[in-house]
Structures are given as C-alpha cells and as structure tokens.
Amino acid sequence: MILGTVLTPCDERNMTLAAQCGVEGVVYRYPGRGVDAIREVQAQLDDYDLKLLAIEGFLPFESLIRGVDDGTELQAMKDLVKDMGQAGVPLLCYNWMSGTDWVRTTLDAPERGGARVTAFDLNDAVNAVSLTDQADRVEFDRVSAQELWQNLESFLRELVPVAEEAGVKLAMHPDDPPLPEFNGRARIMNCVESFERLVQLVPSSSNAICFCQGSFATMGVDIPETIQALGSHIAYVHFRDVDGGPTSFRETFHDNGPTDMAAAIRVLKQVGFQGPIRPDHVPQLFGEDDGDPGYTMLGRLFAFGYIRGLLDAS
Numbered sequence: 001m002i003l004g005t006v007l008t009p010c011d012e013r014n015m016t017l018a019a020q021c022g023v024e025g026v027v028y029r030y031p032g033r034g035v036d037a038i039r040e041v042q043a044q045l046d047d048y049d050l051k052l053l054a055i056e057g058f059l060p061f062e063s064l065i066r067g068v069d070d071g072t073e074l075q076a077m078k079d080l081v082k083d084m085g086q087a088g089v090p091l092l093c094y095n096w097m098s099g100t101d102w103v104r105t106t107l108d109a110p111e112r113g114g115a116r117v118t119a120f121d122l123n124d125a126v127n128a129v130s131l132t133d134q135a136d137r138v139e140f141d142r143v144s145a146q147e148l149w150q151n152l153e154s155f156l157r158e159l160v161p162v163a164e165e166a167g168v169k170l171a172m173h174p175d176d177p178p179l180p181e182f183n184g185r186a187r188i189m190n191c192v193e194s195f196e197r198l199v200q201l202v203p204s205s206s207n208a209i210c211f212c213q214g215s216f217a218t219m220g221v222d223i224p225e226t227i228q229a230l231g232s233h234i235a236y237v238h239f240r241d242v243d244g245g246p247t248s249f250r251e252t253f254h255d256n257g258p259t260d261m262a263a264a265i266r267v268l269k270q271v272g273f274q275g276p277i278r279p280d281h282v283p284q285l286f287g288e289d290d291g292d293p294g295y296t297m298l299g300r301l302f303a304f305g306y307i308r309g310l311l312d313a314s
Helices: 012-020 035-046 062-066 072-087 122-127 145-166 192-201 213-218 223-233 261-270 298-313
Strands: 002-006 025-028 051-056 091-094 106-110 116-121 169-172 207-212 234-239 242-245 248-251 276-279
Touching: 002 051, 002 298, 012 298, 025 035, 025 276, 035 051, 035 072, 051 072, 062 072, 062 145, 072 091, 072 145, 091 234, 106 248, 116 122, 145 169, 145 192, 145 207, 169 234, 192 207, 192 223, 207 213, 207 223, 213 223, 213 234, 213 242, 223 234, 223 261, 234 261, 261 298, 276 298
Parallel strands: 002 025, 002 276, 025 051, 051 091, 091 169, 169 207, 207 234, 234 276
Antiparallel strands: 106 116, 116 248, 242 248
C-alpha cells in the first residue's frame, strides 16, 4: 500500500512534515484546466520526493450529477482524465452527492484529551456545514434516486472509456453521511449494495471504489467483511473511524473508535490492495484553533505513525 495524505495547506511546512513521516504522496484538489496545472503541482511535490497520487474534490461536474449538463462539464471531466493520464496521475476520486459534499453539524465535539472532532446529528441538520465543497447549499430542482442512477450510468459510459485509455481509475466515494436523502435531496451511494451495483453499471477496472472506511462504518457494516466483498474493486482507501450510525455519529482518533483497524489492514492486504491509503478526517489538537476542522496537521502526524505501524505489523 502507498501511504498518502491530503495537506491543508500544501505548503513547505506540511510537505516537509509529511515526507519526514514516510508519506509517499499527496492527494490534491482539482487544480484547474490543462495538464500544465497538474504538472505545476507535481513540480511542487517533487522538491519533497512526494508523488501526486490522486485528484479529489472541487470537481467541475455538479450539472452532470443533476443531469442538466450541456456538454461543458462532461468535456471538462474528459479533459481532466486525459490530462491526468498524460501527467501520470493514476486516480480520480469523486462522489455523487448533489449540491454539497460531506457535511457535519458540529465542528468541535470532544475527543480524547480535549481534542476536537467533527460530528453529525440529523436532528440538527438545519445547521449542517459542508466542509469541502465550494457550492455549499446550492439551490435547484430536486433529483430523484432513479434519476441519479440514470445520470451516473450515462456519466460512466462516457468517462470510463476515456479513463481506460488514459490509464486512470475513477474511484467513487460513499455519501457522507450515508443517508437515502439529505435536506430534501436524494442520495444513492449509501450502502454496500449500491457499490455492487456501481461496478456493474459499466464493468471495468477503471470503474472503481474509494473505500472510505468511516463512511462504510457509519453504514453499520462489518468492515473486514465488506472489504472482502468489494476487494477487487477497491482502488483507494480513506482510513478513518467513527462512533455512531448514519443519523448521529462523531469522528474518532484512529485508535479510539469501534472498528478493528488492524483487521481492516490485514484484509486489505489479503484482497491484494496495493493502492493509496490515506488518513482522512483527523482530530484538531491543542494549538490548532485556526485550522480547517478534520484537516489540521498534528492529528495527521499521529495518523501517519499509526497507519505505518499497522502496515508493518500486519
């Protein structure tokens, strides 16, 4: 497995710390149009012996999800995949949540030693905050679950052949939280069965899964069993844990949640997973008052060491 990370911000300090902790590469948000934008990121990372492992987040495809694209966004996504192939970036992570991204209702729930974590409670959904999406609270006509599936299949039929030719894998991220509907908007990637359906829509090694372990844990599934079931389709792992279910949960330290994290690593190895694995949302530690909740650096350093220990021990 390849130990990767998101760095927020991706600056000299954070790249240096990641490299010192044995991180091999970085996952970067959509850098803009053109292969030169990707290569500019790669040049920045090269100075720290870090690879650009994947592009994830801020993708230009909201109208594609809703089925109202005039062709502009589809072409932008095709161009992105082609540019990634040209630059040697092997993975594009996306989700199918219309109008928002992952959401939380609390940004400072208490964890061990007074660390702060993000949490979600459906009863407080009016205060939900989307933490990684530029188009938070987009207003538009509702799209049904059936329409989302139809739009997804059309999207994959267009993009998967491009990804195959470019040598890029498209990795679908689960809904977070994994609910059938949120704020009046249908969601479809909220159960194991949906991911089994996903990979059958357009069978291809380029039509793959981002196994966001926290999201699957929130579904209430057995994590090792689910890795076994989806194993050959998993191209990317977000390694985290949560305490609770889809309507109410909070993030945890990697070693302080209900999931057997060591067992998860063992089964990932058993199914032959060799792709990028990165810590996802981490606790906000002492002195990090100004950081982005879930994406601060000190908790990420703890996670790097914890994951490397599991990788070496399994």
